[in-house]
Amino acid sequence: MIEELLPPGVTSSEAFDDAAPAPLFPAEAALMEGRRAHRRTQFATARACARRCLSDLGHPTGALLPGAGGAPQWPSGVVGSITHCAGYRAAVAAPATVMAAVGIDAEPAxxxxxxxxxxxxxxxxxxxxxxxxxxxxxxxxxxxxxxxxxxxxxxxxxxxxxxxxxxxxxxxxxxxxxxxxxxxxxxxxxxxxxxxxxxxxxxxxxxxxxxxxSRRQPAERATAPLLISSAAPT
Known part of the structure; x- marks a missing residue:
């Protein structure tokens, strides 16, 4: 569904339940320790969606921890957004050379x-x-x-x-x-x-x-390869 709202160059992944395995990295699991079970599974599925987006961009996956303001810390060279609500989890991501900013939200009707x-x-x-x-x-x-x-x-x-x-x-x-x-x-x-x-x-x-x-000129995209750090954010 979310792809209907996105322009070319933005990759997306979504899920309507938490049935698929969605293992967390240790730092993410520590962040969710003590949370209610449904909150942990929502978080895990949404992170799995985000990792699929990163994989689609050819980027190694790693922990996606919240930074200042609670926004996920995406790897260098990537912009993205994550959302989840009852019955829905999704993530979107794009190279920073293509998009300067992205944001998504899901709410129950x-x-x-x-x-x-x-x-x-x-x-x-x-x-x-x-x-x-x-x-x-x-x-x-x-x-x-x-x-x-x-x-x-x-x-x-x-x-x-x-x-x-x-x-x-x-x-x-x-x-x-x-x-x-x-x-x-x-x-x-x-x-x-x-x-x-x-x-x-x-x-x-x-x-x-x-x-x-992104306001970068198209010529930059054609001549300069996208370099993305393989290190997971902390």
């Missing part, structure tokens, strides 16, 4: 819990969602909105190192499956604050993805 939308959306954004709901009440727009902001943040933070709250981004959803997010932390960010993404809402699952192409 259905409305947000009462009171959450007021915490994450401005008055203007809530009016925008109300307009969308009046035109098509079959889509859980508030949950799509939440997921899209999560995906945008997951693309933004690894690329900038700037932490955002939910009110530090303004999101606009389009019924055609696209969305835009504008980041406006204080002070203003040095990076381009505009992100674009895609969303997909099924009967049980909502998926969102944000990608931003």
């Amino acid at each position: 259905g409305p947000l819990p009462r009171g959450v939308l007021a915490l994450i959306a401005s008055e203007e954004e809530r009016a925008h969602l109300a307009h969308l709901a009046s035109a098509d009440p079959t889509v859980p727009w508030d949950r799509v909105f939440f997921s899209a902001k999560e995906a945008a943040y997951k693309a933004w933070y690894p690329a900038t190192g700037i932490w955002l709250g939910f009110r530090d981004a303004t999101l606009t959803l389009s019924p055609d499956g696209a969305f835009t997010a504008t980041m406006h932390p204080s002070p203003p960010p040095p990076a381009d604050p505009h992100y674009r993404g895609r969303w997909l809402a099924g009967p049980d699952l909502i998926l969102t993805a944000v990608t931003r192409e």
Whole structure:
């Protein structure tokens, strides 16, 4: 499913349960020690998805540990994102020469819990969602909105190192499956604050993805081979 939201050059892997073996590296297992069983299996399956993405890129697999802000520390030369929710786990990755940033999120279909939308959306954004709901009440727009902001943040933070709250981004959803997010932390960010993404809402699952192409010139990609460290991140 997630591949429907991704441009060429981004590899993906997904799973809808934890049935397949998904061994963890020792550092990952230590990180999950003491966690509930379902949380450990979700984590393990999602990491297995990430390792398949790295393998597709021709990269040796290793431990993927969270860094500052909780984002996975991908190997040098790779950008990626991981998500998991009830009934779904996925990862995406791309060479940094192709994509400057990627972010994905998965959420169960259905409305947000009462009171959450007021915490994450401005008055203007809530009016925008109300307009969308009046035109098509079959889509859980508030949950799509939440997921899209999560995906945008997951693309933004690894690329900038700037932490955002939910009110530090303004999101606009389009019924055609696209969305835009504008980041406006204080002070203003040095990076381009505009992100674009895609969303997909099924009967049980909502998926969102944000990608931003690398600004490196195409000639660089053609003449310079991608060099990726084989050392696992710590």
